[in-house]
Amino acid sequence: MNRSADVVIIGGGIIGCSIAYNLAKKGKKNISVIEKNYLASGATGRCGAGVRQQWGTIMNCRLAKESVKFFETAKEELQYDRDIEFKQEGYLIVASTTKEDEQFKKNVRLQKSLGIPVDYITSKEAKTIVPYLNTEKIISATYCSKDGHLNPFLVTDAYAKAAKRLGVSIYTDTEVTGIKTKNNKIESVITNKGEIFTEVVVNAAGGYSKEIGNMVGVELPVYSERHQILVTEPVAPIQKPMVMSFSLNIYCQQTPHGSFIMGRGDSNELKDFRTTSSWQFLDEMSKTVTELLPPLGKLRVIRQWAGLYNITPDKQPILGPVKEIEGFYQAIGYSGHGFMLAPMTGLLLAEQILGEKTTIDVSTLDKDRFERGELVLEPSVV
Ligand code: FAD
Incomplete structure (x- = not known):
C-alpha cells in the first residue's frame, strides 16, 4: 500500500x-x-440504476442531462471492453393529484427550455406507451424517451x-x-x-x-435509511420504460433479461445500517404496484434486497x-x-x-x- x-x-x-x-x-x-x-x-x-432527466430545478436537469450524455458514450470514453448496458427506453412519470399535474406542467416547460426531450401527455397517451397501465387514478404523465437504466x-x-x-x-x-x-x-x-x-x-x-x-x-x-427492491421471475418483454409515481413513491422497470425490478420509499423504514429484507415491504410493494400496473400481480417474486439511501434534510x-x-x-x-x-x-x-x-x-x-x-x-x- x-x-x-x-x-x-x-x-x-x-x-x-x-x-x-x-x-x-x-x-x-x-x-x-x-x-x-x-x-x-x-x-x-x-440500486435500481434508473437514470432520468426529468427534474424540477435547473441545476438537477443540467446535472442529469450532462450525466446522460456521458453514459451514452461511456464505453468509448472509458475504453471499456464490455457494453455497460445503457438502455434508453424512457421514463414514464405519472401524476395522480392536481398538485402533481400542475408541477409536471412547470417541470416540462423547464426541461424543454434546457433541451431535454420530454413531453407532457394525457393518461390516454400514457396508455399507448404502457398498455396495461391503470389510468383510473392518473391525471396526466410526463415521458422522456432518452431516460433509461444501465448496469451499475x-x-x-x-x-x-x-x-x-x-x-x-x-x-x-x-x-x-x-x-x-x-x-x-x-x-x-x-x-x-x-x-x-x-x-x-x-x-x-x-x-x-x-x-x-x-x-x-x-x-x-x-442519515441513512434502508430502501428495498424486489425482483420477479423473467417474462417476455412487455414494458419498455421505467414507470414511476411520486405520490405512490414507487418505480418499476423491466430489465433486459425480462425480470421486473421495483422499489418503493417508506418513511417508516429502518434508519440504521441494516440491509435485511422485510415481509412488510413485499406486501406493500405488491399492493401498490398492482394498483398502477395490475397484470404484474400475476408474476412470482424471486428475490429481494436492500441498500442504504444517504439522506439530507x-x-x-x-x-x-x-x-x-x-x-x-x-x-x-x-x-x-x-x-x-x-x-x-x-x-x-x-x-x-x-x-x-x-x-x-x-x-x-x-x-x-x-x-x-x-x-x-x-x-x-x-
Ligand atoms: P455507495 O455505492 O454506497 O459506495 C460507498 C462505499 O463506501 C461502499 O462501497 C462502502 O463499502 C464504502 N465505505 C463506507 N465506509 C467505508 C470505510 N470506513 N472505509 C472504506 N470504505 C468504506 N440512484 C439512482 O440514481 N437511480 C436509481 O434508480 C436508484 N435506485 C436506488 C435504489 C435503492 C434500493 C438504493 C439503496 C439506492 C438507489 N439509488 C438510486 C441511489 C444510489 O444507489 C446512490 O445514491 C449511489 O449509488 C451512491 O453512490 P456512492 O458511491 O456514493 O455510495
Whole structure:
C-alpha cells in the first residue's frame, strides 16, 4: 500500500470511482481509493440504476442531462471492453393529484427550455406507451424517451479500470478506521492495512458518510435509511420504460433479461445500517404496484434486497469542501439519485479539488445551507 497520496477517496462506489477517474484524467497523480468491501458493494450495486432527466430545478436537469450524455458514450470514453448496458427506453412519470399535474406542467416547460426531450401527455397517451397501465387514478404523465437504466456493476468497473490505467491505486477489502488532523487540516488516513499521509480526503462513503465525518469531528447533516427492491421471475418483454409515481413513491422497470425490478420509499423504514429484507415491504410493494400496473400481480417474486439511501434534510447532496477542516471534501447525501448523477459529480468534485471553476454551479449544495435555512427545493425527488 502507498504510504502517501495527494488525494485519498473513501468509498469504491460509483461516486468514488468517478471522482478518481475525473481527477486522474485531469492529470492529478497519486490518488488512492479505499473500499472496505468490493467495488459497488454499497448502494451502487443495490440500486435500481434508473437514470432520468426529468427534474424540477435547473441545476438537477443540467446535472442529469450532462450525466446522460456521458453514459451514452461511456464505453468509448472509458475504453471499456464490455457494453455497460445503457438502455434508453424512457421514463414514464405519472401524476395522480392536481398538485402533481400542475408541477409536471412547470417541470416540462423547464426541461424543454434546457433541451431535454420530454413531453407532457394525457393518461390516454400514457396508455399507448404502457398498455396495461391503470389510468383510473392518473391525471396526466410526463415521458422522456432518452431516460433509461444501465448496469451499475459494469459502469463502476469501467470507471475503476479507466482510473487504474491513469495511475489510480484502488484498495479493496481495506477499511478506513480513522483520520488524523492537525491544526484543522487533514494529515493522514488510518486504515486496517496501514496509514496513508495525505492533505486531501474525499468522503464518498455513501451510507457510512456520517461516520467518516465523525472521524474528524465534523457533524454531517445526513442519515441513512434502508430502501428495498424486489425482483420477479423473467417474462417476455412487455414494458419498455421505467414507470414511476411520486405520490405512490414507487418505480418499476423491466430489465433486459425480462425480470421486473421495483422499489418503493417508506418513511417508516429502518434508519440504521441494516440491509435485511422485510415481509412488510413485499406486501406493500405488491399492493401498490398492482394498483398502477395490475397484470404484474400475476408474476412470482424471486428475490429481494436492500441498500442504504444517504439522506439530507432537502434530499439533495452535499458537494465540496467544509469550512471546519481544510482538505476534507464531501460527495454524499444523494438520497435515491446518486447513481444517475455520478458522471457529473466526478467531474465537479475534481474541479473543486483542483481549484477550477465548476462546469455547473453547485455552490448551493454546500453543507452549511441547512444552518442558513437555504434548502434546495427540488419538487421531483423520491
Ligand atoms: P455507495 O455505492 O454506497 O459506495 C460507498 C462505499 O463506501 C461502499 O462501497 C462502502 O463499502 C464504502 N465505505 C463506507 N465506509 C467505508 C470505510 N470506513 N472505509 C472504506 N470504505 C468504506 N440512484 C439512482 O440514481 N437511480 C436509481 O434508480 C436508484 N435506485 C436506488 C435504489 C435503492 C434500493 C438504493 C439503496 C439506492 C438507489 N439509488 C438510486 C441511489 C444510489 O444507489 C446512490 O445514491 C449511489 O449509488 C451512491 O453512490 P456512492 O458511491 O456514493 O455510495
